[in-house]
Amino acid sequence: MAIKKSIIRRYLILSLLASAIPVVWVGLLYDRFSESAFQTVLEEKLSAQLTATASRLSSFIEARRYQAETLANFPGINQLVDTRQGLASQQVSALLQVESDLPDLFGILFFSADEALQKVIPGQAASGPPYWSDAAFHTTGLPRTLVGDMELVGPAAPRDGESGWLLLRHPLGEAQPGRGPAGHVALHVRLASLTELMGGATAEGTLEPLLKTPTGYFNSVGHAARPAGKLVLGPEIFPGWQVALQVDTSRLEAPFNRMRRALFIAVMVGAILIVLLFYRMSVNLRQRVRQLLDGAQAISTGRLEYRIADPGQDEIATVSRAFDAMATSLEAQLAQMVRMEKLAVLGEFATTIAHEVRNPLAAVKTSVQALARREKDARRLQLLDDMENEIDRLARVVSQLLEFGRPRPPAPDAVPVREVFRRVIQLLAPEATARGVALSAQGDSDLVLHADPDHVVQILLNLALNSIQACDEGGAVVLRALRLTSMAELDVSDTGHGIPAATLPRVTDPFYSTKAKGMGLGLSISRQLTEMNGGRLEIRSTPGSGTSVRIYFPIYENNDG
The missing domain is CATH 1.10.287 (Helix Hairpins)
Structure with missing residues (x-):
């Protein structure tokens, strides 16, 4: 008989999982904590690098801020935005020429109070608008960030062959009472002068510095960049301005990946060894279980004298001895x-x-x-x-x-239906199995009858055995229990051939049987014992559909206490 759901196979699989899972778990923990340690060390190193880079960029902006503040507070500088005061002095012009002659500046710009561009001082790196081009220069749409009393405008990304830039604007002089500043002076700073302070990418390409701004990311040469891979952010320089490092984790994690592969191979080798070991054990276990199956088949065919006699001392041997004891008890009970x-x-x-x-x-x-x-x-x-x-x-x-x-007078007592059903199914299971009939119980198994226990068992044995013998292979016999008002209904139904209507009134007569080998006493004894215990027996049958025998007993009432 083939076993569709082998407990041995499941035991093998569970044992394999129980052995392999700890190894896999250790590997996962190693992978997790080693990667966490690696990330911690890496982040500490990168954090120091990012802090130093942020400090350089802050120092650069601070130097330009001080330069803008010095220009804004220089005497007579307001003349450059106030046409009523005439031309600027030679001293102011000389100062502007010196301050604009820096490689980090495109030039110095002056704006009126309404932010109209009034004056342009080209610097050493001046190119394009508003210096040597008629194209309009405007700051519309660019983000603005306050840094103390200075305003940082931009950055503007490179486009159309022009370099990227940002403005550091400072109000001119002190504000007049009731009015704002007369205008602003702005340093037109090369964006690349700021970003090149971050340094270039590493030779291996594992780390690349980026500058995060309100308008996007820029690399070390001042070009717009789109981050790919893992991004580690550093301290914030200004609101919305932050240095970052783009990390190529694939190259950094290569040693760990090699370790993972080695660990995977070790797990697979261990799993194969465990499978071989438990396979040998399962073959031995299967042979011993086969003995139990042979014994069950022997009992199902009526060979109640069959014994397994396993001499071992383990669980299988214990089950074998219990099986032999069951066969002995069953043989005695059937006899x-x-x-x-x-x-x-x-x-x-x-x-x-x-x-x-x-x-x-x-x-x-x-x-x-x-x-x-x-x-x-x-x-x-x-x-x-x-x-x-x-x-x-x-x-x-x-x-x-x-x-x-005359049968023995009944000795009424409490009769649990659950126990009666269990005994009947246990006694008749071999007969049902031999005939290929499903035998089951359902309903209110907590019912307790008031009747003679032996009489109830004998009645159900007779009825269930008749039902089993009336079924073809593949049929079903069901024992049901139902609680009524003051009586309990026990129903034994089958899917057999049924009883013709003309024969039904006589089936409980002594020595009357519809079976070729029957003596016609089972139903008559059942009816007699049922009535002796204060109950009644009813039979309902439809030819070709099956038979239902219902017996009614009083319910046990516990009046103690």
């Missing part, structure tokens, strides 16, 4: 059931004989006594006396048969 059915046959036979013989014997005895009273001949009188003695002896034999034929 007892057969003996009880035979006794019932004899009892019904004795009862029938008693009813047929007892009354005629009484009439014969009365006639003999009447003849004896009128008989004068001593020899005939003696003969009549001997006849009367023989009639009395035969009457005593009939009385003994009647006592034998």
